[in-house]
Amino acid sequence: MFSKETLDEAKEVREQWNKETKRRYEGEEFASQTGSGIPIKLVYSPDDIAHIDFKKNIGMPGVYPYTRGAYPLQYQFTPPMASHGLGFGLPEHTREIWEEYRKAQPLSMRGKQEPAMFLIPDLMTCYGYDPDHPLARGRVGVCGISMSTIEDWHRLYDGIPLDRFNTFLAFDNVFPPLAMYTVMAEENGYTMDQLHGLSHWTPYRHIADDGMATTPDLVFKLLVELLDFATRRMPNWSTISLSGYGFEEGGANGYQQMALMLSVFIDVVEKAVAAGLDPDSFVPKISLFHGMEMDLLEQVAKMRATKRMYAKLVRERFGCKDPRAERPIMAIQCANVTYRGEQPMNNIIRSSFETLAGMLGGASAVWTTPYDEPLGIHTEQAAMLAFRIQQILVYETGVTKVSDPLAGSYYVEWLTDRMEEEATKVMKEIEELGGYAKAWESGLLRDMLVQQLEKYHWEIHTGEKPIVGANIYRTDEKPVYTCRELDAEVEKTAVDRVEKFKAGRDAAKAAAAEKELRKAASDSASGKKSGELMEATIEAARAGCTMGEMTTALNEEFGYGHRYGGC
């Protein structure tokens, strides 16, 4: 990338630096590494990136391989979209929180005025148990929204202009919630092609979940069904999110996160192609999602390397012709695991830096975690501050005026390359086992995550990994914190509502639709039929089946879900 003259000069100057360093710091060792454990020098210069081909690997934003961004301009054209999670209590409580968000006027993309709604269900809704199930005692609306009937979907979304609005659905089985959303939208006069959103559905992240009874094969079958449906019927819906964030929270380091999400992508595309789908039709609606950890510059390198590796896979490995397929659309969330309960206000600083990293890396959507994350469901004040962090970054710091401003930095380009190199090694390991699904079955992926996770916490425990407030600069300060309180009547109300709904519906119609859904699920799982599963779920939603009924039917017949985990 540099002329011989420049490199000779660089060598000369580095020798001067070497001499001066030895002289000044005689005898002292300064070894260092990134958050992921990549050994790093103390300073970088042109010779460190001389091997990089500018046109092939760096280039310009909006030009393959998109290391510097999917589009020629990014934040100059539109700010990133604030896409914060929310979910608490009954639908009306969650709607109240969304209205609080609106007051903060979160950053939104050109043409979309309403704040995005990244919906987080409570554990029971997530896994398909209605509030009247015995397992739901004490759990209704506690850590997310409780929803069971189509009426709940109306309570949450009615009045929002759905064609100018983005919603992200993070459920363990996204078929019932997506079905409910489309039926609710239809009842509000919106057709499916008008709906914008993302199925933030990551069943492939169950690699370390001992409780899962499913097989990787079934997980990928469901993913392919979703791709097929959305490609045919929901052109504005983003189907799958490749969640590096999920792996990050599960213990993977930076380059392992990259390797895992890209390996999922490879498996999904291969299986979808084998099922007869055309990659040019479904790849454009796949997106990437990264967790921003505290090693700020490594996060930027991670994002840049992922974009270029993704684009190369799409063009070179899968031969996609549609330029929209190549473009890496990437969102970020601050890494929740980095947030501490000790001295919680410190988390405001952490989330500021992590959000900064996300913007330096060109994220199209940003979730800045509120500082009280380790203490409870976030308060209005904490959520407001999170939006303000993004707004201050965009309007006051100037970091969004120039695309990919860290490009050309000797260190950042070197590290981007190294992240790609390390991620490629891990992907090769996975490939040698036969791909992500096979590597999952072998236990390799689980071991990879668990080892890293335990190492991370042990290093904090021993002090090897310094965390302000946790193992250094500790105080006896007990956080004074008033968390959001769940209304005492929530569980009773939710139970009453679902019971009343079931009593008032056409029971025969619902039962018949559930039976059809079970048949479609079993046919899909056995490979007998495909491309009908989502339609059957929608029919069940139209016929008055509850979330619990649909999820149970799907999971039981498909073989996806939890096994009994008791004693």
Place this chain on the structure above:
Amino acid sequence: MDKKIKVLMTHFDYEIHDRGIRHVMHGLRDAGMEVVFTRFRYPEEIVATAEQEDVDAIGISSLSGGHMYVCEQVMKMLKEKKLEHILVVVGGIMSDVEVERLIGMGIKGVFRAGTLISDIVDFVTSNVAVRA
């Protein structure tokens, strides 16, 4: 001769956030305790396992909530089965109000975000009932 302190560590089956409990288990084992891990769906499973495994202590992890009902039931059943010698501790995300209520139920140790592992180990060591 001292018998190893035996602890049952458990969390809700659908809870996949297990970093905290894994770390606490690592700390307990490192301190020489015997640790049994299970996942539960209903509170009675916790008590049944505790009895079966003849543990000295039960540690319940709760990150997605639901612990109030579970703890209430566990303390009730331990009393009914005359297993009150078992030390019960709870860890995770909970409010000041919940902590007070849990202590009121007879749960001796409640550990929230920011607790040092060594504090948990010390607490269990000093509070388990001495075996005859």
